[in-house]
Structure formats: C-alpha cells, structure tokens
Amino acid sequence: MEILDKFGLDIQQKKGKNPGYYIGARDFELPELKLLVDAVQSSKFITEKKSKELITKLEKLSCRTDAAMLSKYVFIVNRPKTENETVYYNVDYIHTAIYENKEIKFHYAEWTVKKELKLKKGGAFYVVSPWALTWDDENYYLVAYDAAAGIIKHYRVDKMQNTEILETDRKGEESFKNFDLAAFAKKTFGMYGGVDAEVTLECRNELAGVVIDRFGHDVWLLPQGEDYFKTRVLVSVSPQFFGWVTGIGSGMRITGPESVKADYAQYLKNIIANYEVEDMVACRET
Template identity: 35%
Template sequence: MSRVERVNNKERLLKLMEILREYTDEEHELSYEELMDRFRLSYGPGMKVNKISLKDDIDHLIASGFDVTINQEKEGLPKYYSHQYRLFELYELRMLIDAVVSARFITKNETRNLIRKIKKLTSIHQAKLLQNELLIDSSVKSESPMVRLAIHVLHQAVAEKKVIAFQYGRYNVDKEFTLSRNGGKYLVKPLALTWTNDFYYLIACFMEADEIRHYRIDRIRNVEVTTESFKYDPFDVSRYVQSTFHMFAGSEQWIKICFRNELINVMLDKFGKEVDIQKDGESHFILTTKARDSAGLASWILNWGSQAKVISPPSLVEKIKSEIASMHELYN
C-alpha cells in the first residue's frame, strides 16, 4: 500500500477493526498511541488520525455489534482498547487443530494450510499458544490432494440426490495404487458421508447389486456426477456405522458376546449406553446387539483375547474357533 497521510473514513474503520482483531485479546490491549503506531506501520509515518475520529470509529464499531472493550483504570489515565469476545474460544480452536492433524485423509500440506487459517481466527498472541498442536505424522497422512475436491463433489451429489460414477482402487504389496474391476466405473446412489476410524467414507447404494456399501474417499478416483436423479429413502447413518467393525461390509445379524467387566466402558463407547447389557455372575456381562458378520467383526472380537467369548450365533462361534486354531497352528 502506498504511504499516505490520510485515508477515507470507511477504510480507516475497517483497518481499526483489523488491528483490534489481530493484535488484541483478553490479555493484550492497545492505547491510542499504540493503535496509531499500527496505523503508521500500514500507511506510513505521516499517517494522522485524531482522537475524536478514533472515538467515533470505536463508537461506530460498538454500535454495529463489534466487540470493543475499553479499559481505563482512573479518570485522566490513558484508555486501552481490545477485542475480546470471539466466535471461537481458544480451546475450541485447539480442538479444531487437533482434529485436522489427526485426520488421515488430509494431506500434510493441507494440514499446515488449515492450521494457518485456523490461527487467523484469533489474535497473534493467542495463536502462539496454539503451537503445541499434535505432531503431524506424515507417514499416515494421505498423499492424494484430490480428497478435498472429491469430498465437495460428493456432498453436493448427496444434497442433490444425483447418481455418481467413479473408479475405486487399493494399494498392492509393491505400494502401487491399482484400480479395482480393471478400472471399470462404480455406479452408485450416494446416501451420506461419514468420518470414522480416521478416514472419510462414502456410504452409497451400489446399483449393480442393489445393496448398501461404503467406500473410502481417499481411494476414489475420477468422480462424475450424472444427470440421473434418485429417490432418497430414509437411511440411518449412525446405525450403519455402529454395526460395522473396522468398516468391513457384511450381512447384519444378532450377536451375543460375554465380556469381562473391565471392558464395560469400551463397549459403552462403541455401542452407546442404550445397548442391551446383562450381568453374568460377578465378573462378566453379556452384550447383545446387531452387527455385520465380517472379517472385521471377527478381528475385533479376537482383539480382546480371553476377555471375550462369543455365545451366538453358532456361525460366528465357529469362525472364531477356526481363526484361533489357525493362529495356534501358525505359532506352534
């Protein structure tokens, strides 16, 4: 910006708002002279604003609903100005940053850009207190910068109830990304997006088989929104996610598992406080719920070792027995 002695009233008012947002908060105030120093840094040493104009600007900001706190200890002493009430509390900004850092589908560069933008939602002084964010582990971050674009397109398709087509793939043992179905397109009715197990998933009806499936968005390629619309039937996303284990698909069925009491909080975290739980003696409880029969379910149960025993259905009992026998054979 060119160096000037005066700026018009509207520009001066906007600049004052910017200074208060960026350089003041609950613990940092600026006097009239300090406010003027900030103006001079932007417009040059010859910049002039009298106290009456400054007072009018502050009155206009207050009248428009912008918070300006005026602090004067005693009559005759200097007044200090600050902007204290913001849309986000500091702890809320920290939670946002921690969520961004923890999200695997966000690339390392996007993580840094988002953190930089989040810090602009508070003063420069409080932004420094947000430096203790979680360590960005680049080894588990997505390498695909297209995820954010796919998320936008998919949300729009869900809202507009449009059929979409895309390619889908996975990495092989050579760490090469290979497309499934020989690169053929998946044609689906998008129902919802969900963020679970550190990844974004698209939940959709796969039209070829007429069944609900889910797809990791970082594995989706070349999304196309078609002109074909579909009728949306009510779909309980929360129930679907809760019934899956490690996001493995499968048919839903009733299961009954006996757990040691030490795992009660883990089960309540997973299934919610409304889940059917019955005491079984002094040291165990029985959990009854619907779940999707899949490799993910078996792995989840085996994760608890001897602290969990499947009671029903018989098919799941046999699956667990078979896996335990295979593990025993592998290590014997």
C-alpha cells in the first residue's frame, strides 16, 4: 500500500462488514465519463466498431461498478455512423501536417443514388494547406487554404480518401493570421461556404432563445414594440442559411440588406416553382 501511495494513488481503507482497500480519487468522475461516452456514441464521424473500442477504454478508467453502469448507458446500434475506418488516419495525417507545416493531398468523395462513394473531380487529387479541424453538426471538418482558388475551404474528414502529407510548405498564412475558428463556425451554416454579410433579422420575442443558441449570448437584440426584436448578425449567406430561416417559419424575417432579401425571395420562389410544376402535371393527368 505504501508503494502505491508513493506513486500518487489515493488508497483508501474500508472497515466494517466488507473491509479492504480501494482507490479513492480517480482522474474521471462517473458523470464525466458518461459525458464522454455520450459524445462518442452520438458522433456520426466515429464508426460503430471504433465507438465500441473507445467506450471500452473509457470504462477502464472507472471502477467495476461504474463500468457496469456505463455499459448499460451505451446505445450504439441503429445510430447513423460513418463506415469509413480511414477517418482516424486522416485525422492523424492532418494533425501531423499542421505540426510540420506541410500541405496534404487527398481524394474527395460524394454519395451517389446507388449509395456508393464516388470520387469528385474525376478522381483528381485535392491539394490544400490544412490549418484546423472543427466539429459541426456531428461531423468533423478540415478547414484548409486552397492556394489554387485563393480562399479558405472546408472538407468532411470522413469523405477524404488516400490522404498523404506532401513535402511542400503550407500556404495561406495571411488568411489565417487573425482567423477565429469559433466565429467562423458561428457564421457558417452546415459548413456551407458563401459571401459574408451583416444580415438584419426581425423576430418574434419567443425566438430570442433560438437566436442566442445559434449566435451566442453576446448577440445584439433590440426590442421592436411589444412582440418583436431586431438583431444584426454576421453570416455566410448560403442556401443553408436561407433554409435555417425558412425552417424557423413566419416568426423570423430578413429585413436587410436588400441584396440578401432579394436572394432569399428568389430562393423561396424556386422552391415554390417545383410544387407549382407538380400541380400542373397532376391537373393534366386528371
């Protein structure tokens, strides 16, 4: 016991009906391990096989009783999970490339209607400078600089294949000198790129929580009468942003700038047009 104590273990003695020794303080409390287990099992980015492996390792950080409780807490089957086992190698390559200041190349894939992954750009390699990894909507993204296009882009890590670290140094340092990953994630919807703009929204008061959850507690909210408030937020204007506004419903309205209002109106017209065509076809058939 003295040797274990010298190694920093918190050895406690229990007296009474079931006397013995046990480890008192542990690096992780049960609620903390539950939090980590939940993050692993709910992540689409981690395969079912790897999820089970990671959770088993987390269970070993607790005592037998707590480990049994964690096992009962796990529900992995039937959750949407990636099947790409190379994801972990991609993450390792990306971290190494960032540390060594090197570019990477990879194939990038997309799903087809046959539920098969097809390489984009005709199978040509993407060459980019990796600068960060970020988590968004249960997916893992690489944030990188595309020197050929001269802009920052992001890629789903689970859709990257045949990743390699190149000998060439990274580019785009100026673009990332004052880069704020949190601000980038806040203004981007679904990691879908677009033109940045300060957009003014008029919302019903009951949507204050929705706006705060999306843009943070420091978001500007200005009351407009008894039922509405106005907010101005920096967003990357994209179909995903318009989809977010549409999903909230009539309680939110874009009031500026005029160019964004016009783009949103056209977005809605295009959607409505799809259903108008269907109605016309249905009328002809009847």
